[in-house]
Amino acid sequence: MVTVRSFLAVAAMFDWELCQMDVSNAFLHGGLLEEVYMTMPLGYSGKGEPVQDIPVDKSKSKADYSLFTKKDEEQFTAVLVYVDDLLITDNSVTHISLLKEQLKTHFHMKDLGTVSYFLGLEVSKSKQGIFVSQQKYTMDLLKENGVLNCKPYKLPLDPNTNLQATIGTPLADPEAYRRLIGKLIYLIITRPDICYSVQLLSQFMQTPTSVHHQAAKHLLRYLLLAPAQGILLSSNSAVELKAFCDSDWASCPMTRRSTTGYCILLGDSPISWKSKKKNVVPRSSAEAEYRCMALTCCEITWMVSLLKDLSLNDLSHVQLFCDNQAALYI
Structure with missing residues (x-):
């Protein structure tokens, strides 16, 4: 996710175009190192020709193998791949269109247009830059845990709370606490303000107690204060x-x-x-x-x-x- 934020921040800085594509049935395009033998289906008549690998000219980032770039004196193109989702940025709209057409000749792809929703992140572009948030994700989390009608808190944790492993009554269903912390960890992607609190609460996932669960609920009510809060990747x-x-x-x-x-x-x-x-x-x-x-x-x-x-x-x-x-x- 650091790569995703860096990718978006650079695009915002240079005011590059950003678009998204989706690969249909991405699992069919994986590379195989083993030798695979197939029998022809019933009813097939004709001479089968061996399938050969097609070499691809690409530049893979050594810092992150899911990032591919192409650059020359005037053009720069970057493609960020996550399983079947692609983020594409380029300093030219024409080059993006050509790249899309080239990709479609090799894979069955969907053109999702300008990026607005990527891996649960809501992305919106303006003159100030690119704003990234997880408002829908946050609202679903608050609704799931029944705190939408509660009073919001101004701090992510109560300063007087002393969290230790042995304080409180062990929870009858620790799985619920673990699921909640897992979802809060994903929310850190756009909420650095809760990073410390989630790190602290995640230390008690082995044997959570009522005190830990109450502290997690306190954090949820803090999120209720500004569920649309996110980060601005400035264009300046x-x-x-x-x-x-x-x-x-x-x-x-x-x-x-x-x-x-x-x-x-x-x-x-x-x-x-x-x-x-x-x-x-x-x-x-x-x-x-x-x-x-x-x-x-x-x-x-x-x-x-x-x-x-x-x-x-x-x-x-x-x-x-x-x-x-x-x-x-x-």
């Missing part, structure tokens, strides 16, 4: 990456592990974020912050490679912001 963004990272120290009351988080922006467009509890116990706040910076640097390195494949070759040095002086000196 500068061609630069900025990253912000932070980490607490020994915040988990059960394991004393730290929680790290980062957010990376392309100009003014947020394209990558994460909140995660570390699998080691740092011995100082400086070590916790340094590990967080190292994790963010790994993501930055990968993103620079991805954005270069999306024609952003003029990326300057990436600024990484951290509020710990000891970690900065290291």
Whole structure:
């Protein structure tokens, strides 16, 4: 999904055309490495000719194998593939039409026109850029859990709630809690504001209790405050990456592990974020912050490679912001 957001952010930045196509019966087009032998159907008469592979001239991104690009001095085309769904962008409407016709000669495809709904993401384009949200997904989630008529909350979690594994009564049906958290995880795609809360709640999926379920319901009522909230991929963004990272120290009351988080922006467009509890116990706040910076640097390195494949070759040095002086000196 970071690739999807980056793809849309670059298209918004250069005001490229965006369209979507769907491959009918995509599972029939998979590549086989094994030798397959077939018998002719009854009633067939004639000489069968062997089917040969057709070589395809393509440039696959090394950063993400589902991204294909073609570029020369004046033209740039990018195709992002997810199973049977294709996102296509190009700096020329004519080139997109030619590509569509070429694809249709090899596969049975549906032209879905300008992208508006992709993998549950609602995409709308304006002069300000591309706005991505999951309003329908959010409303269905709120309706399913019966909170549409409840009073909204202004914070995703109650600050006074102390979530631990042993607090509360074990749920009779833990599967319901797990399904809810799974759906909230998918909502993080366009809602970085709930990233930390969902990461915290997902730690109790093994044996959820009534306290954990109540905290999850609190988060749902926070979503009720603005179900159409999403991210704006600005058309006026500068061609630069900025990253912000932070980490607490020994915040988990059960394991004393730290929680790290980062957010990376392309100009003014947020394209990558994460909140995660570390699998080691740092011995100082400086070590916790340094590990967080190292994790963010790994993501930055990968993103620079991805954005270069999306024609952003003029990326300057990436600024990484951290509020710990000891970690900065290291």
